[in-house]
Amino acid sequence: MQLSALFLLALHNSVRGATVLAPAAKPTQFVTLDIVNGPVAPDGFTRIGVLANGTFPGPPIVATKGQTLVVKVNNKLTNDTMRLSTSIDFDGVFIDSDNVFNTGSPFVTTCPFGPGESYTYTLPLGNQTGSFWYHSALSVQYIDGLRGTVDPDDPLAHLYDIDDASTVLTVADWWHNTSTSGLVSYLATHINPVADSGLFNGRGRYNGGPEIEYAAVSVVPGKRYRFRLINISARSQFFFSIDNHTMTVIEADGVATEPHEVNILLIHTGQRYSIVVAANQAVGNYWINAVINNESPTHNLNLNSTLSRGILRYEGALDEEPQTPLTEGPTGTDAVMLHEWEIVPLDPIPAPEPDFNLTFNTFMPANITAWQINNISYIPPSVPTLVRVLQGETQQMDFNETENTFLFPTNKTIQVEIVDARNEGHPFHLHGMNFWVIKSNGSDIINTVNPIRRDVCNTGNGTIILRFRTDKPGPWSFHCHILYHFAVGLGSVIGAGLDRVGNVVHPTEAWERLCPAYDALPPGEQ
Template sequence: MQLSPSLLLLALLNSVHAATVLAPAPEPTQFITLDIVNGPVAPDGFTRIGVLANGTFPGPPIVATKGQTLVVKVNNKLTDNTMRRSTTMNFDGVFIDSDNVFNEGSPFVTTCPFGPGESYTYTLPLGDQTGTFWYHSQLSVQYADGLRGTLIVYDPDDPLAHLYDVDDASTVLTVADWWHNTSTSGLAGYIATQIIPVSDSGLFNARGRYNSGPEVEYAAVSVVKGKRYRFRLINMSARANFVVSIDNHTMTIIEADGVATEPNEVNILTIYPGQRYSFVVTANKAVGNYWINAFINSGNAAHNLNLNSTLSRGILRYVGAQDEEPQTPMTAGPTGPDAVMLNEWELVPLDPIPAPEPDFNLTFNTFMPVDLTEWEINNSSYIPPTVPTLVKVLQGETQQSDFNKTENTFLFPANKTVQVEIIDATNEGHPFHLHGMNFWVVKANGTDIINTVNPIRRDVSITGNGNLTVRFRTDKPGPWFFHCHIFYHFVVGLGSVIGAGLDEVAKTVHPTEAWERLCPAYDALPPSEQ
């Protein structure tokens, strides 16, 4: 029997409706297990033992949907005494409410690490937050040994969904620096020589090459001609920034650190440690292979002759193209008048929120003293306290006099706006990262423009040849880490703690017994297991 056009349309509409109704909604709570182990890893062809989540680098991707609660059980099964055997996990960019600050994961600020044979479960309600995030060890520079992975929170009602056709696991991209030596040996060498370690290679989607090393096959990203792809790019480096472009293609930025933005078309961008961007690429060129240039900037390559920035890249491969490398030259991307660079101050949030006028003004002067391997903020190098800040606060220590100068803890009342001007006297380029919340970037590095009307909100922004000025609210009582995301800088002092309404913390924060056991257990460990 043939249906009339009207009945056929009705049948099609009913089938679409049925599919919509029958599509399974995500479970309210998602349970995830990460076993942290020592195991072999060779992303650039050099095999070494790493610190790995579930035995892989990067660790297993965490994929969530808006409104879910993540329950992440982390089992510490580390055995290799040449690296740190304790651990603690941070979920970069995920907002943390004040009453859940003990699950925030910052060692000696909101928690203690946990040793081999121990476990800890992080409970993370995502609320309305969506976007591109990642997770990594927050202990020392342990994540340089491999403990890092992606975390994507999808929005079923993404207001920018009309701009792209594909947004799935295949469009999550990572860049990362990689060392052949352990992070503990790298840190020891840094302290002894004052020369920050330079990585052996740069990785795109966990693959790379180094000078005179094996020709590891470059990671290829598959696209279909005519389709539009939302790529989510995460810099998972412990030190390096990357200059990213795709030969003959433009990139339309639509997200920065979990904040949706007005479309901003560029053809080259620099992404710093901890930062994330989403951009749309239209596969509208001839079927073929195109270089994804991920040019690594990891300091003076003379300090590590393995590093070759040119070898840090991937391939955009159209379906139907030969399985081969592009025949075009390897470059660092567009230059001169052909380069349309991403400028942070040109990013406009899709949902603009004016930056409130500050109630308090704070200046950070960052400086590295001559002949000392340490970084300072206002002449003070951050040294983690033996008793975590949150533990002290819950014990009633909520006044400025309760914190040593080396704790770099700055106290403010609740429900105020703080403006921080970060002065980078050495023009080093520090990606400053605020835990638990975003800040407004009212003056980005590289411009004199002050924008309080519709500035980008994000959680990592860069200093450099111009001062960086950010504002944030102290609406969430608690101690919040604010530090450089170059972990080799952070671990030798470039960190601080923002104490927001600490006299309110004990009223809202009620940690679990599992959290309360962490510090006594860690303190009882022998040094080889810490």
């Protein structure tokens, strides 16, 4: 199941066939998401998926800064070949300690809820702005389709003319088999499942499949567009570019950045970028290249990375595909690549000196499908961490070794060095807050003066260094955003000031009913 959603700091009247909007004057925005099983064929191959309001990607949610977002999720799932329970995570949306139970992290801050049940997430957006998304957080469920997009006075507004629901762009991987069967295969073969196709704005093609129409993005000559690009993949990274056009990066994972011009960028699972593109070329059709990177087609003959693409269509151009060749975008000396370590926040905040240092060595033993952090594979507890903390379990000895739970006092700075010895590439994501990226993959630069702040950072050959604050008491999930990796152990929990959680967290009765209801479900409905 997969769900994706974007929050935008703009108000609009419609959203690509689905309206999920509220007037600007209302302080609270109410949204309903019905999670259903239904046919879906983004690349022309029809299968049953897990869908939000019957669509893939799910409907965008457009909100404004300062609103409170109230999302009622109705679980209407019926297909027992996939997970029937669910839980929704709003990636990158900051949650304060008193609301930590609404983060939707199964068995960390909540229990999932079963078919026929509903749960309402209340999310005060405060002053946060940027591009975010929502998805199923239960096991590998969002592979089946439950993904969507979410975003809430922009100092960079002078750089663009258009920023609305039509400028939300998504890249995604897609499987013809269900997520549960893919996980069974992964456990048996030790081979990371490879997608059947890559999608741009919910459409793509695969080898031998039908030539379905590529998704087109319409632009008016002379206008400048803020495109909010979101990678809603389960595991794939994409090289993204637009033929004959440059891109000015002005946001990374909800953090506004100094304008930085490139013509190609690599976006990892869970990451978001806002890019400004000027429609300054001759009227016509131009390829949008969304090329899956580092996937082996020998593990899935359906995959053809050159077939995941879209069309930038100027007003007045013919309704046809570009006549230019399919390429992977700029290469060699023509490529001006986005490098993470070159991105500077518009509002730089120096990284504080660390009070504690933590090292994550990531590793998978030979012939065992189990990723490890420091020789331990994360296994979610049967009783969520937050439930136990509220019952008084706040010491290190209260947590099993397999929970990978690291406890720290409040108001401290933690430095985490993540070592990726196999050069596998793990997009690590922290719930509830951003981290400072002190050292990025691909660079030896150590930057504590004005490093980029974000909530997803990819590992690679060597070490990345992150710092974050424990200003928010609570258990916060910190994990690889490749769903198959997380499902087999590549996760952890940061316990910030757990002894103070009981003083600030007062969950609702609806939340307190989740775990007893889930525990009472037969195994086939969990």
